[in-house]
Every structure is written in C-alpha cells, then in structure tokens.
Amino acid sequence: MGGADGGKGVIYTLADVSKHNTHEDCWLVIDGKVYDVTKFLDDHPGGDDVLLSSTGKDATEDFEDVGHSTSARSMMDEYLVGHIDTATIPTKVKYTPPKQPHYNHDKTTDFVIRILQFLLPVVILGLAVGVRYYTKSD
Template sequence: MTKVFTLDEVKEHNHSKDCWLVIGGKFLEDHPGGDDVLISSTGKDATDDFEDVGHSTTARSMMDEYYVGDIDASTIPAKVKYTPPKQPHYNQDKTPDFIIKILQFLVPIVILGLAVGVRIYTKSEQ
C-alpha cells in the first residue's frame, strides 16, 4: 500500500541530504541532476517546474526509481491563474491616435522624397 503524506510532512525534507519534491501528485527523493535543482522547488507542488524544464522520456521513467509516496491533494493550495490588471493603452505625450497614424504614413514619404530630391539635385550639378 502506498503511503500518503501531507504537504507539511514533505516540507520537512528540504535540504540536500533529505529532499522531497512533489511532482504530479507524487513526491520524489533524490535527483540525478544534482541537489541544487531540487532545493529551489521544495515545499510546494513542483510539477510546473518539472514540466518547464522539458525532461526527456528517460528522465520521466526514472521518476519511478525515486518515487517515495503520494501527496494528500487536499494539503496542496489551489493554484490561482494570474490575470494581469486591465489598463488602458498609455499614450505618454497625449497625442491623438489619428495624428500618430498620419505621421507614420507621411514621415517615410517625406524622407523618401528628400532622398530622391537630393539625388536629382546632385546629378543636375554634375
């Protein structure tokens, strides 16, 4: 029978000689890639950290070797999805949008016209 632990019990194992990590509702002991990686993810559900690294299928199969037990899901706090605050578009100099759009159209045309004008002027002087 699989032992079920609480998150508080897992949190007690948070140093390099005794480190447990919760991944996918189970927790692991030891890490073939080194202890530093584990220490930074102890005391929480590290499933996202594990997935973000992009572990290989070999690494995933090795999890069975380090498996210690299951975690009581009711002891893990619910994840809250971050929603950025709604803010209006910031127009630093308060220039109306239509003026900005006109300038974005006219400025390149003026620059092109000046370049062509300078080229024609310099050719006519030769």
C-alpha cells in the same frame, strides 16, 4: 516508509513533504506523487541545487519545463515514497491584469505632428535663405 507496498500507498500533506528540504533529506512532489530524491542529489545532471530549490512546493511544472527523457522518467519509480494530498497544495491563481481605461488614439494628432516635423525645418531654412538674400542685396 511502512507497508508491504514500500510506502507507495502513503498519502502525505505538503507540510509533511516540506520538512524534507535538505541535502541529507530531500523530497519532491511531481505529478501528485512524492519522491525521496536524497540518494539522487549527487547524480542529478542539473546539480543538487535544482532539486533542493524545488522542495516545499509542487515541482511538476519545473520538472516538465526541463523536458526530461523517458529514461529519467522511468528512474523516478525507485524514488517514489507516496502520494500528495492535493488539497494541501495551494492552487495557482491566474494573473488578471487590471482594467485599463479605453485608449482612443487620435490619428489627427499624429498627422499634425508629422506635418510640423517636415514643415518647420523647411520654414526655418526658407527664412534663413531669405534673410541672407535680403541682407546681401542691400
């Protein structure tokens, strides 16, 4: 990892980092920096699968979502191998929902439905009672 700075001044592309995606050779991009976490895979509290699933992309969001402690963050320095060329990381496109036609909810329809839901059973009950009364009185 060349140089007197231990390779920390080296700039990698995402394509370079993406090649390091196995248990024997695992690199991550977090916050613009490249980390070789191969030696840490077996010690990672979340398991090695978590780290391996974050290879080949900017893992900053994954890292931040977990809420790592300050001690975990300070450990990262020993795994630093360089920086990422941010131009090689695809930008995330914000989701914009498709335009929907304006929905004009008619309150009258709701009112009529509620009235019918009440009145229809009352009318049916009234008819049933009336028919029964009419047939008994003959």
